[in-house]
Amino acid sequence: MLTASIALALLAIALAWPVPLALSAASWPSRAPATALLLWQSIALAGGLSMIGALLTYGLIPFGDDLVGGLLGLAGVAAGDTVDRVSLLHVFALTGAVLLGGHLLLNLALTADRARRQRQRHRRLVDLLSSPVPDSPGSRMLDTAAPVAYCLPGTGRSLTVFSAGLVDLLSADELRAVIEHEKAHLDQRHHLVLLAFRAWNASLPWFPIASRARREVGLLVEMLADDRARRVVPDQTLATAIALVAGAGEQRPTAEPDDIVEQASPAEVTARVRRLLGGHRALPFPARGAVVAAAAGLLVVPTVLLLAPAVAGIGGLAL
Amino acid sequence: MATLGDLERSVMEILWTDGEKLSAYDLQTRLADAGSTKLAPTTVLTVLTRLENKGFVARDRSSRPHVFFAAASREDHMAELMHEVLGAASDREAVLARFVGQVSPDEAETLRRLLSGR
Numbered sequence: 001m002l003t004a005s006i007a008l009a010l011l012a013i014a015l016a017w018p019v020p021l022a023l024s025a026a027s028w029p030s031r032a033p034a035t036a037l038l039l040w041q042s043i044a045l046a047g048g049l050s051m052i053g054a055l056l057t058y059g060l061i062p063f064g065d066d067l068v069g070g071l072l073g074l075a076g077v078a079a080g081d082t083v084d085r086v087s088l089l090h091v092f093a094l095t096g097a098v099l100l101g102g103h104l105l106l107n108l109a110l111t112a113d114r115a116r117r118q119r120q121r122h123r124r125l126v127d128l129l130s131s132p133v134p135d136s137p138g139s140r141m142l143d144t145a146a147p148v149a150y151c152l153p154g155t156g157r158s159l160t161v162f163s164a165g166l167v168d169l170l171s172a173d174e175l176r177a178v179i180e181h182e183k184a185h186l187d188q189r190h191h192l193v194l195l196a197f198r199a200w201n202a203s204l205p206w207f208p209i210a211s212r213a214r215r216e217v218g219l220l221v222e223m224l225a226d227d228r229a230r231r232v233v234p235d236q237t238l239a240t241a242i243a244l245v246a247g248a249g250e251q252r253p254t255a256e257p258d259d260i261v262e263q264a265s266p267a268e269v270t271a272r273v274r275r276l277l278g279g280h281r282a283l284p285f286p287a288r289g290a291v292v293a294a295a296a297g298l299l300v301v302p303t304v305l306l307l308a309p310a311v312a313g314i315g316g317l318a319l
Numbered sequence: 320m321a322t323l324g325d326l327e328r329s330v331m332e333i334l335w336t337d338g339e340k341l342s343a344y345d346l347q348t349r350l351a352d353a354g355s356t357k358l359a360p361t362t363v364l365t366v367l368t369r370l371e372n373k374g375f376v377a378r379d380r381s382s383r384p385h386v387f388f389a390a391a392s393r394e395d396h397m398a399e400l401m402h403e404v405l406g407a408a409s410d411r412e413a414v415l416a417r418f419v420g421q422v423s424p425d426e427a428e429t430l431r432r433l434l435s436g437r
Contacts, residue, residue, distance in 0.1 A: 118414045124373050125400040127324050128331060129393070144397055148404055149418040161415075178418050185416045194416075221416075243430040245419040249405075269422050270429050277433060 001057050001066060004305045008054035011302060015047035020209045024216045030275050032283035033223040035291045037193065040217050042295035044200055050302040052101050057306065059094030062086045067306055107203035112195055119154060126152065126161055138186075139179065141167070147248045151182040153191040160186065169248055174241035177233040184228035190221040219268050226272055230280075239276040242269060326366045329353060331375060335393045340379055340386035343367060 020043055023029070029036030060070025062085045063077065074094075077083055130140035139160045142148070147165040152158065160182040167175060185191070197217045201210040229238050246269045333349050334341065341349070343363045351357045367387050370376035377390045404415065422430070 115414055122400070122403055122414055124375075125396060125403075128328060128373075128375060129397055129400055131328075142397075142400070144401065146401060146405070148401075150404060150415045152415050181418060182416070190416065240434060242419055243434050246422045246430055247427050249419065249421050267426070269419055270426055270433070273430055273433055 001061050001064075001070065004308070005054050005057040005061070008050045008057060008302060008305050011305075012047060012051040012054055015043050015050065015298070016207075016209060019043060020213055024212050028283055028287070029216070029220060030223060030271065031281060032288050032291070033220045033227065035283065035288045035295075037217065037220045037224065039291055039295045039298075040213060040220070041193065041196075042298045044197065044213065046298040046302055048104060048200075049299075050305075052097050053302055053306045055093045055097035055100065059090045059092075059097060062090055104200070104203050108196065108199040111199035111202055115191075115195060116155070119152060123152060123154060123159070126159060130161060136179070138183075147245055149178045149182055149245070151185045153186055153189070158186040165248075166245070169244055170241055171237075173233050173237050174244070177229040177238045177241050178245070180232050181225040181229040181238075184225040185221065187228075188221075188224065190225070193217060193221065215268075219271060222268070222272055223275065226276065230276070235276045235280070239273045242273055242276075323366065323369070326350075326358075326362075327370055327375075330363075330366055330370060331389065331393075334376065334387065334389040338389075340382075340388045342384045342386050344384065346387070 020040075023036070023039065023043070057067065057070075060067065060074065062083055063073030064070035073081075073083065126140055126142070130142045133139040133141050138157065139162070142161060142163040144163050145165040145168075146163055147169040149160070149162040149166055151160050160179055162175075162178065162182075166178065170178065194214075194217065197210075197214045201214045204210045226238060226242075329350060330346060333346060333353070337349075343360060346367070347358055347360055347363045350363070367376060367378075371378055371387075375390055375396070376387050379386045379388065404417065405421070
């Protein structure tokens, strides 16, 4: 178990620092946003699994020879058995595993619940202040001059919301591109991925990689939605729509100082427009396949490290 | 047939436009004047209670029958909504996904150059 514990710890360190850093610096994700998004999710999940797994396997060493045996041994101790060789370090590791796991799950639940309640509240305002759009179920138009478009995911009906100002600003094709972009967010349930990374960031606020990962994932889902929009309009039309809406936002006279702080990734809009104008070359299929295989591998390795000794043990018994 | 959401908006329009306190009966009459089919008084009360629960309508209980009025103006609600969409609410991104976020003047200039360069 000590070997498994050390291997898991090394994996956890790699996934917490060099691997995400390299991925966020790479240029290929904009050529295969869906694949890159898969890899980010795999890194986050495998990172958490190996971090908790390393602590757990180390802490269980005195109680058994593998994960299952260790847990059974620990249950035995709770029932009154005595075990020697338990050091303070093992107790710390076990406590750490439980606290870290609980902390991550609790943050996810809290973040999800807060988002749900805020969406409900916002939904009530939208219902009151917007009118349905003829021939476009699921779309609502706000009667305001500021050109905005967004989507509001919901448990029941999700909504695409845009303003009268946006209709004035954009041509019919550009408007179609915007609505298609927002529909893609809803269809592909991007809010769930964003929520998970947001919760991860909230549970590890001192961990710079978490906020970087959140920004990268945010940009990737925008690119994914852009890719859906460019199926119905030429790239140039979508790029124009993005630039027009961004430009109108910049001129907004009522910009508050707080809003400036909120521009988390200043180059995000430029990155999207450059990608559309620069002639899009999708990443070749073999390269994408390799990334998907790597993403799957990242999940398999910590699982095997956690369970393999137990499986081998059971196999040994069967023989 | 009008949905509850449509009715709620019609009621709010009347309360916002008139700016005075109205009883359920007054509202029933105005809604009929506005062209919708005449509603049962219980329906009007249901709509008003729903709006009250959502915080859009307030009720003056000192008079008989109770009179209802808009808790805030349409502009105030719109400002609140736009603040959530555009503004600094830190969890906004968890709530809704905007087509394009705020950009700095520098970035807006870069975008203009990119597009005119074609």
